Amino acid sequence: MPALRTVAFSLLLVVSGTFAIAGERPNVVMLLSDDLGFRDIGCYDGPVDTPTLDSLAARGVRFTDFYSGCAVCSPSRATLLTGRHHIRAGVYSWIHDPSQQSHLLEREITLAEILKEQGYATAHVGKWHLGLPGHGKDKPTPDAHGFDYWFATWNNAEPSHHNPVNFIRNGEAVGPLEGYSCQLVVDEAIDWLDSRSDDEEPFFLNVWFHEPHAPIAAPDEIVEQYGKVNDKAAIYSGTIENTDRAVARLLKKLAAVDSPENTLIIYASDNGTYRQDRTGNLKGRKGQNWEGGIRVPGIFSWPGTIRQDRVSHVPAGIVDILPTVCGLLEIDAPGDRAIDGSDLAPVLKGNEKAFTRHQPLFWHLQKSRPIVAMRDGNYSLVADPNYELSTSNMFEEAWIPQIKSGSYTNFRLYDLVKDPQQKQDLAASRPELTEKLRKKLLEINASIMADGPDWHLENQSE
Structure with missing residues (x-):
């Protein structure tokens, strides 16, 4: 080093x-x-x-x-x-x-x-x-x-x-x-x-x-x-x-x-x-x-x-x-x-x-696959969108209604302590943990999307 x-x-x-x-x-x-x-x-x-x-x-x-x-x-x-x-x-x-x-x-x-x-x-x-x-x-x-x-x-x-x-x-x-x-x-x-x-x-x-x-x-x-x-x-x-x-x-x-x-x-x-x-x-x-x-x-x-x-x-x-x-x-x-x-x-x-983390770490990026990720303790949960956007690499504000109302599919679970390279999906073998984390992810997502501004509207409040 x-x-x-x-x-x-x-x-x-x-x-x-x-x-x-x-x-x-x-x-x-x-x-x-x-x-x-x-x-x-x-x-x-x-x-x-x-x-x-x-x-x-x-x-x-x-x-x-x-x-x-x-x-x-x-x-x-x-x-x-x-x-x-x-x-x-x-x-x-x-x-x-x-x-x-x-x-x-x-x-x-x-x-x-x-x-x-x-x-x-x-x-x-x-x-x-x-x-x-x-x-x-x-x-x-x-x-x-x-x-x-x-x-x-x-x-x-x-x-x-x-x-x-x-x-x-x-x-x-x-x-x-x-x-x-x-x-x-x-x-x-x-x-x-x-x-x-x-x-x-x-x-x-x-x-x-x-x-x-x-x-x-x-x-x-x-x-x-x-x-x-x-x-x-x-x-x-x-x-x-x-x-x-x-x-x-x-x-x-x-x-x-x-x-x-x-x-x-x-x-x-x-x-x-x-x-x-x-x-x-x-x-x-x-x-x-x-x-x-x-x-x-x-x-x-x-x-x-x-x-x-x-x-x-x-x-x-x-x-x-x-x-x-x-x-x-x-x-x-x-x-x-x-x-x-x-x-x-x-x-x-x-x-x-x-130290207590009051809410898991959460990421959302509409062009990424997976589109969302969450870290809770040792575990990472990721998912794909249940909708499709256009293939444009540039963010389009017309996508916002779909982003805010859309949900997720193909949830995958990883133990980042044992598997930091995210090679082994544990979702099938740990269904109860996957469901518990899925509910947390959706709750955080709903709160965030409720606050998200509607830039596609002409009179968006700032």
């Missing part, structure tokens, strides 16, 4: 926890990786040199069974910011602004809004992909979701990670930039930290990288460590190491702003990789509700608060981020709506027996 390191588009939450001093609030910084595989980075036995990330794992808790909010990008990000299933939040699939009304609903309460209410300065830098105005669509910008400052792209860095031309800063196009996206995003984060008018004010810094999502690019001197400079696998690895280097620069700046003992870091990826060779031999990949499409790295580090150098096998995921941050900061999560995630604070503080 390579030495300690960090990755591309990962989720990093920094919370400087000076609770010993009355009235103070910790800072919160979140980093998210894009399309990063379960078996990409060093501390997950991956081939990429990521010393920053590996050192975070050594100083905290690494989850072996950590999950994205969805098997594709936009929905997972909606889940991360809200602690709610993405369909409740208005996002059925990845967002294509020119052809869809869909976006993160303004009526949702995001982590940024919660922290802003607590007196935090808030900023988002990097990929957004939760809907932006343009193309004849009047969609909200990140400031409508609680971010005072934002520097973002609709979707991917264009034309690639190298010299992107499509960043927008606070509603104004930035124009061509020189450099690599991950480094430019960290430059912006550092500039924002330096420009704060009140350096005593707590801050929430949301950092979402583009790497290693295609179209990929990385410096040749990094790529050459993994193969030829024109080899896609080598470039893919190069984007991850390049991001690790960018994260190292950000962490150095954060350490100058506050001590590492006052910093909580949470790391993950928005979904699984598109490269089958980086899933750790798990079944499926990005876009599929098999383990390879939804299982991702998950690391929590907060020296002095979270126990160090621990590996947890408790199933957890991006859906748990909002309630966990609220729990660690001792503030209330929204109480007027369903929160699908659970507070992981007991697990992080070394008391796993005190």
